[in-house]
Amino acid sequence: MNIVRKMATVVRRLTLTNPDGWANPGSTSHANEPVTETSALALSAVWACVNLLSGTIASLPLMVYRTAPDGTRTVAKDHPLFRVLHDSPNADQTAADFWEYEVAGVELQGNAFARVARSGGRVVALHPVKPELVTVDRLPSGVLRYRWTEDGRAYEVLQDGMLHVRGFGGAPLGGMSTLAFGRHAFGLAMATDRAAGKTFANGLQPTVGFSFAGWLTKEQRAVAEQKMADKYLGAMNAGRPVILEGGTKIEPISIKPEDAQMLQSRSFSVEEICRFFGVPPHMIGHTEKTTSWGTGLEQQTLGFQKFTLRRRLKRIEQAIEKQLLSPQDRAAGITVEFNIEGLLRGDSAARAAFYNAGLNNGWLMINEVRALENLPPVEGGDVPRMQMQNVPISQAGAAPQENAP
Numbered sequence: 001m002n003i004v005r006k007m008a009t010v011v012r013r014l015t016l017t018n019p020d021g022w023a024n025p026g027s028t029s030h031a032n033e034p035v036t037e038t039s040a041l042a043l044s045a046v047w048a049c050v051n052l053l054s055g056t057i058a059s060l061p062l063m064v065y066r067t068a069p070d071g072t073r074t075v076a077k078d079h080p081l082f083r084v085l086h087d088s089p090n091a092d093q094t095a096a097d098f099w100e101y102e103v104a105g106v107e108l109q110g111n112a113f114a115r116v117a118r119s120g121g122r123v124v125a126l127h128p129v130k131p132e133l134v135t136v137d138r139l140p141s142g143v144l145r146y147r148w149t150e151d152g153r154a155y156e157v158l159q160d161g162m163l164h165v166r167g168f169g170g171a172p173l174g175g176m177s178t179l180a181f182g183r184h185a186f187g188l189a190m191a192t193d194r195a196a197g198k199t200f201a202n203g204l205q206p207t208v209g210f211s212f213a214g215w216l217t218k219e220q221r222a223v224a225e226q227k228m229a230d231k232y233l234g235a236m237n238a239g240r241p242v243i244l245e246g247g248t249k250i251e252p253i254s255i256k257p258e259d260a261q262m263l264q265s266r267s268f269s270v271e272e273i274c275r276f277f278g279v280p281p282h283m284i285g286h287t288e289k290t291t292s293w294g295t296g297l298e299q300q301t302l303g304f305q306k307f308t309l310r311r312r313l314k315r316i317e318q319a320i321e322k323q324l325l326s327p328q329d330r331a332a333g334i335t336v337e338f339n340i341e342g343l344l345r346g347d348s349a350a351r352a353a354f355y356n357a358g359l360n361n362g363w364l365m366i367n368e369v370r371a372l373e374n375l376p377p378v379e380g381g382d383v384p385r386m387q388m389q390n391v392p393i394s395q396a397g398a399a400p401q402e403n404a405p
Helices: 002-014 037-041 044-059 080-087 095-109 183-201 218-232 262-277 294-324 327-331 340-346 348-360 366-372
Strands: 062-067 073-075 111-119 122-129 135-138 144-150 153-158 162-166 208-211 249-252 334-338
Touching (some): 037 183, 080 122, 080 334, 095 122, 348 366
16 A cells, blocks of 8 residues: 555656656756757747647537437537637637647646636636646645736636646646656757757868878967868858968868768657657658558558547546536536547548448438538438348349338
């Protein structure tokens, strides 16, 4: 029992955004590069991964459903939460803006927070809060307390006044910060980018050396180095002719960027960053060591939907249902769910196959399909249909019976 209690304590400590000053976002990495949200997003791979995840999730319609006792489920547009989640969470943001901001917080900081505004017990607005500002603790009563300071004003709300979406780890006080635990990989990528920039700023790696007939004095060496730096240093001066005098010779030096494995290091950093976010490299434009066959890329994309997107969507859905729905809502069969079919909107062939399967097997009706395609309903389109071509071989060619079930 003591071992289990100790393990639970360790997990709880590791899931804090700032666990006693250890693994803080902004702390120095092994490469001696400070890692913050701003510096990490300056890396193209981090920007692309966060942009892909947050943008994709924000583009999916977040729906509120009502399930009747007979199992029939309909969109609950009359529920107050529908407009907040689906259309506009607050006066400043659209639903896409809000959820993109929230998901980016989960991906980078491990948490997303939104202050809940209520009127008459109903949720009327959600106001986003920067995750790095929020401190979470538990009161002796067991209730979670959220405190932060923003725009010169101090806030303190209890758990019923805050929507808290936790990232990987899912401890009560917060999820694990990707910036904290990935700071060494991010720092290495930053250091490699800095080295590449310095290399190009200095006109790439030195490829030649200057050999003089005799030993130079201190003054001669200083003059030679200064003159060479002023005239030939920098990418802008690459290719300028060199004037040699006094027995000076040029000696080639076989140092190239590949010798320092700079290109390989930059490629490896992209793959490392993709691992932290669970994004296939080809989805952010990194196709090295990746199959270029359509079926291979298609399977990787399907894997991204199944193993990366699905759990993120589930975190948001369950957080909303647990924290924003009242007991009366749950008793009335109210649920919240992303409409993942929105991912098919850009693929007409897959969308057509999906509709065709539903219509032919009776689990979709014509007017339901037309509604998904923003088309008006038609008469007779609310009747489920099913093909009847699979009949016993003994009845092949026989006339249909009048009262056949």
